[in-house]
Amino acid sequence: QQQVRQSPQSLTVWEGETAILNCSYEDSTFDYFPWYWQFPRESPALLIAIRPVSNKKEDGRFTIFFNKREKKLSLHITDSQPGDSATYFCAASSSSGSWQLIFGSGTQLTVMP
Amino acid sequence: EAAVTQSPRSKVAVTGGKVTLSCHQTNNHDYMYWYRQDTGHGLRLIHYSYVADSTEKGDIPDGYKASRPSQENFSLILELASLSQTAVYFCASSDWGENTLYFGAGTRLSVL
Numbered sequence: 341q342q343q344v345r346q347s348p349q350s351l352t353v354w355e356g357e358t359a360i361l362n363c364s365y366e367d368s369t370f371d372y373f374p375w376y377w378q379f380p381r382e383s384p385a386l387l388i389a390i391r392p393v394s395n396k397k398e399d400g401r402f403t404i405f406f407n408k409r410e411k412k413l414s415l416h417i418t419d420s421q422p423g424d425s426a427t428y429f430c431a432a433s434s435s436s437g438s439w440q441l442i443f444g445s446g447t448q449l450t451v452m453p
Numbered sequence: 454e455a456a457v458t459q460s461p462r463s464k465v466a467v468t469g470g471k472v473t474l475s476c477h478q479t480n481n482h483d484y485m486y487w488y489r490q491d492t493g494h495g496l497r498l499i500h501y502s503y504v505a506d507s508t509e510k511g512d513i514p515d516g517y518k519a520s521r522p523s524q525e526n527f528s529l530i531l532e533l534a535s536l537s538q539t540a541v542y543f544c545a546s547s548d549w550g551e552n553t554l555y556f557g558a559g560t561r562l563s564v565l
Contacts, residue, residue, distance in 0.1 A: 384554075433552055440486075440511065443497070
């Protein structure tokens, strides 16, 4: 049972376009949602995170939109750059549970120049 | 300067053999984790620890043991390696109450 689902599996956009990566979750107790990115042959690293006290978190060109009612969130990357090409993982945890992070299977983003 | 160091970086093991993956962190973090990464499956938690001399099972602990002899060190042990354990293994650490994971560079394990 996948508790955190991501779509699409892979996404290709042109440089300058907005990339939209989707994530949904099952457990309504999840209250922390980080996105990690991973470049080829490197380890994952935290990109941006949101807690449900807000429905939007922005950091430069990266924005998380959060919909608690639908248990969905999305990562928008505006003005995409070839250097943004990486695999993006959505994750979730619950402060009322074991608070271990559960990762989605990732979206591989390719930005074409 | 790397705060989470894994060794070895890659390893080829034979089926049925014993494999030990090591992890050392200088972050002074309480929590340490072992994740497995397979194509299409993201990162799956094998074992974790929040204090020395204690380990906890994650989501996929079968076939793996873990050891936390000190705050800085956390090992993953495959007593009888199997073909299905071919994967990339990541160690990570995090501070208590802070859910940001800091990953090591990973160990690429091939079981033949």
